[in-house]
Amino acid sequence: xxxxxxxxxxxxxxxxxxxxxxxxxxxxxxxxxxxxxxxxxxxxxxxxxxxxxxxxxxxxxxxxxxxxxxxxxxxxxxxxxxxxxxxxxxxxxxxxxxxxxxxxxxxxxxxxxxxxxxxxxxxx
Numbered sequence: 001x002x003x004x005x006x007x008x009x010x011x012x013x014x015x016x017x018x019x020x021x022x023x024x025x026x027x028x029x030x031x032x033x034x035x036x037x038x039x040x041x042x043x044x045x046x047x048x049x050x051x052x053x054x055x056x057x058x059x060x061x062x063x064x065x066x067x068x069x070x071x072x073x074x075x076x077x078x079x080x081x082x083x084x085x086x087x088x089x090x091x092x093x094x095x096x097x098x099x100x101x102x103x104x105x106x107x108x109x110x111x112x113x114x115x116x117x118x119x120x121x122x123x124x
Contacts, residue, residue: 002026002098002113009094009118012086016122020081022096022115029077030054033099035111036070036081038092038120045095047106049081059104064090086122093117 008020020036035050049060049070058070069082079096097111105111 004115006115006118009120011121017084022079024077030074034079035097038094040092088122088124
């Protein structure tokens with residue numbers, strides 16, 4: 001089992017920045033690819049970013065590319081999402097997730113463990 005706990009959400013004005021954290025406990029953190037997903041009101045949950053086990057390879061949704069950065073610390077067992085130039089359409093609950101599958105995954109079904117989510121609200 002892996003337990004994931006997100007933090008760092010909040011209310012920010014458009015153009016501002018937030019840094020989300022996801023602390024992992026339980027089985028070996030470095031054995032999992034880690035990702036962030038988000039779900040806006042009335043919409044399905046969508047992929048945001050993923051990072052591989054070593055932290056060398058990352059991928060992003062087109063909607064956040066160039067504005068968001070995913071990173072991880074395999075000593076602190078934490079994954080981060082630095083969000084810059086935030087827009088009102090970034091408003092959502094943000095979830096971190098862990099996948100034991102080989103190869104970076106962009107769909108929910110590939111992820112074995114999920115956090116409870118943290119709310120990000122961007123005002124215009």
